[in-house]
Amino acid sequence: MLSILIPVYNYNAFPLVLELYKQCLECNLEYEIICQDDASNAFLAENNEINALENCHFSSNETNLGRGKNINKMAKKANYDWLLILDCDTFPQNSDFIKKYYFKIQKNDSSIVFGGILYEQKKPEKDQLLRWDYGHKRESLSVKKRKRKPNSSALTSNLLLKKELFSQYPFDENITKYGYEDLCFMITLEANKIKAAHIENPTFHLNLETSALFLDKTKTALENLAYILNSKKADLKDSKIITVYSLLKKLKLTRFTAYLFNLFEDKISAQLISNKPSLLLFDLYKLGHFCKLQSE
Template sequence: MLSILIPIYNYNAFPLVLELQKQCLECNLEFEIICQNDASNVFLIENNEINILENCHFSSNETNLGRGRNINKMASKANYDWLLFLDCDTFPQSSDFIKNYLLEIQKKDNPIIFGGILYDQKKPEKNQQLRWVYGHKRESLSVEKRKEKPNNRALTSNLLLEKKLFSQYPFDENLTKYGYEDLYFMMILEENKIKVTHIENPTFHLNLETSILFLNKTKIALENLLFIFNSKKIDSKDSKIISTYSSLKKLRLTSFTVYLFNLFENKISTQLISNNPSLLLFDLYKLGYFCKLQSNNNSI
C-alpha cells in the first residue's frame, strides 16, 4: 500500500519515524518506512535505532548523492504502489496524518497530493530569524493560496504520489547540489499536464538553520538554479528570479545589477542575518547573486 521515504542528512529522524509507524499500525495497512542517510556522520546511533522498529529501515550512503539522487535510490527500493516523501526535519501536525492520506488514496482520483508545511508561531532565536520568516511568508501557505499555482507551490517535503508516476518522472540526477530540485520536478509534471492536488494535511518544519547557514545554502541553491536554466530545463515563466533576470538582460541592465550587488552585498547580508530580516532585500540579494553567477559564467 504505502512506502514512506525519508532522506536524512545531519538530523535525528527517529522521533518522526516512531510517530509515523504508530499511525500506520493504527490504520492497519501494509507499509514500510525507508530512511536513507546521505553520507552524513552525525546522529548515526539514534537513526540506527530505526531498524529496531517493525517495517522500518535505515541505511547510509557511502558517498553523498544529493537529495534528488538519494530519493531516487529509495524509490527504487520501495515495494508499494504509493510513495510518501517526507523531509527528516518535519513532524505531522495531526495524529490522523496517515489516515488523511489514506482517504486520498482510496478516492483514486489524484496521482499526486501535497499536504502543506507549517512553522511554529513562536519566534526562534535571533540568529534563526531569516529561515523562520521565509518559511512563514513563502512556504506556509493556505490550501486556497496553494491552489492558485498548484505545481509552483508544492514541495517534496510532504508529498504523496503514485510510484508509477515517480518512476516515469524521477528527479534529474544531474542536479547534485542543494536547491530547486522541487521546482524542476514540479515543472516537468506541469509540462506533462499532471496537476498537484492540495489538501490540508501539514507537517511542521522543525529544523531552523541559522540565518548565516540559510544564506549560504541559498547561494548554493542559486548555483543549481543557474545550471537548470543554462541547461534549458526550465524557462523564465517557471521562476521569478529567472523572469526578472531575463527582463534585466533585455534592458541591458544585468551588469549594472551586478555592480550594485557587489557594492551593497555586505550591507544587505548584515540586514538579512539580523533579528528583523527583510524578504524584499532577500529577493534583491538572490537576484543580484544570480546575475553575478551568470556574469561570471559568461566570462569563462
Template sequence: MLSILIPVYNYNVLELVTELVKQCDLCGINFEILCQDDASNSKENIQNQEINSFSNCSFFANEINLGRGKNINSLARKAKYDWLLILDCDTFPSNNNFIQNYISALSESANIIFGGIIYEDKRPSNEKLLRWIYGKERETSALLSSNLLIKKDIFLQYPFDESITKYGYEDLVFFSVLKKNHFEIIRIQNPTFHLGLETSEQFLNKTKTALDNLVSLYNSNKINASESKIIKVFELLKKLKLIHLSNLLFKKNKTKIEQNLLSQKPSLFLFDIYKLGYFCFLHSSKILNSY
C-alpha cells in the same frame, strides 16, 4: 499500500518514525518506512539504527553522498508498495490523523497529493530568524516535495533529476517535468511542521549554492522564466540592457544587505533583491569564464 521514504542527513528521525508507525498501525494498512542517511557520518545515526528494530522499518546509510534528489530516487527503487510518501527528515506531522488524511484522499483518484508545510508560531532565537520568517511567509504557499504522496510508477518514470547534486531547485525541476507531462498535483490541508531551522548565515550560504544551481539549470534550459520569478526579472533586465548596472549595484550594496539579513529584523524584500543581484552576478561570471 504505502512506502514512506525519508531522506536523511545528519538528523535524528527516530521520533518521526515512531509517530508514523503508530499512525499507520491505527489505520490498519500495509506499510514500510525506509530511511536513508546520505553519507553524513553523523553521531545521530547511532540512535537512527534503532529504527531497524521496528517491524516494516529500515535505516540505511550511503557510503558516498548522492544529493537529496538522487537519495530519494534510490529509496523509491527500494520501495515495494504502490504509493510513495516522501517526507523530509526535519518534518513532523501536525496532526494525529496525518496518515489517515492521505489514505482518505486516495478515494479522489489523485495520483500526486501535496499536504503542505507549516512552521511553528514560536519565534526562534535571533540567529535563526531569516530561515523562520522566509519559511512562514514563502514556503507555506509553495509546492514542495518534503511532504508529498505520489504513485510509485509515476515517480519512477519521472524521478528527480540526478544531475542536480547540490542544494537548491531540485523541486522546481521535478514539478516542472510533472506539469509538462500533464499530471495534476492536488493540494490538501495535511501539513507537516518544518522543524530544522538553520542559522541565518547557514541559510544565506545555502541560498547562494541554490542560486548557482539555478544559473546552471537556466543555462541548460531546464528552468525558464515562466517557472522562476528571478529568471523572469533577469530576462527583463537583460532586455533593457541593465545587467551591468545591476551587477555594480549588487557589489556596492552586498555587504549592507547581508548585514540586514543576518540581523534581528531581516527584510524579505532585501532578500529578494539580494537573490536577484547574486543571480545576475553569477550568470555574468559564468559567461566571462566561458571565454
C-alpha cells in the same frame, strides 16, 4: 500500499519514524518506512534504532549523492505503489496525518498530493529569524493560495505520489547540491500536464538553520537555478527571479545589477542576518547574486 521515503542528513529521524509507524499501525495498512542517510556523520546510533521497528529500515550511503539522487535510490527500493516523501526534519501536525493520505490513496482521484508545510508560531533565536520568516510568509500557505499555482507551490518535503509517476519522472540527478530540485521536478510534471492536488495535511518544519547558513545555502541553490535555466531543463516562467532576470537581460542591465550587488552585498547580508530581516532585501539579494552568476 504505501512506502514512506525519508532522506536523512545529520538529523535524528527516529521520533518522526516512530510517530509515522504508530499512525500506520492505527490505519491497518500495508506500509514500509525507508530512511537513507546521505553519508553524514551525526545521529547514526539514534537512527539505527529505526531498524528495530516493524517494516522500518535505516541505511547509510557510502558517498554523498545529493537529496534528489538519494530519493531516487530509495524509490527504486520501494515495494508499494504509493510513495510518501518526507524531509527528516518535519513532523506531522495531527495524529490523523497518515489517515488523511490513506483516504486519498483509496479515493485514487489524484496521482500527486501535497499536504502543506507549517512553521512554529513562536519566534526562534535571533540568528534564525530569516529562515523562520521566509518559511512563514513564502512556504506556509493555505490550501486556497496553493491551488492558485498548484505545481509551483508544492514542495517535496511532504508529498504523496504514485510510484509509477515518480519512476517516469524522477529527480534530475545532475542537481546534487541544495535547492530548486523541487521546482525542477514540479515544472517537469506541469509540462507533462500533471497537476498536483492540495489538501490540508501539513507537517511542521522543525530544523531552522541560522540566517548566515541559510544565505550560504541560498547561494548554492541559485547555482542550481542557473544550471536549470542554462541547460533548459525546465520552463521557469513561474520563477520570479527568472522573470525579473529576463527583463534585465532584455534591457542589458544584468552586469550592472551584478556590479551593484558586489558593492552592497556585505551591507545587505548584515541586514538579513539581523533581528529584523527584510524579505524584500532577500529577494534583491537573490536577484543580485543570480545576475552575478550569469555574468561570470
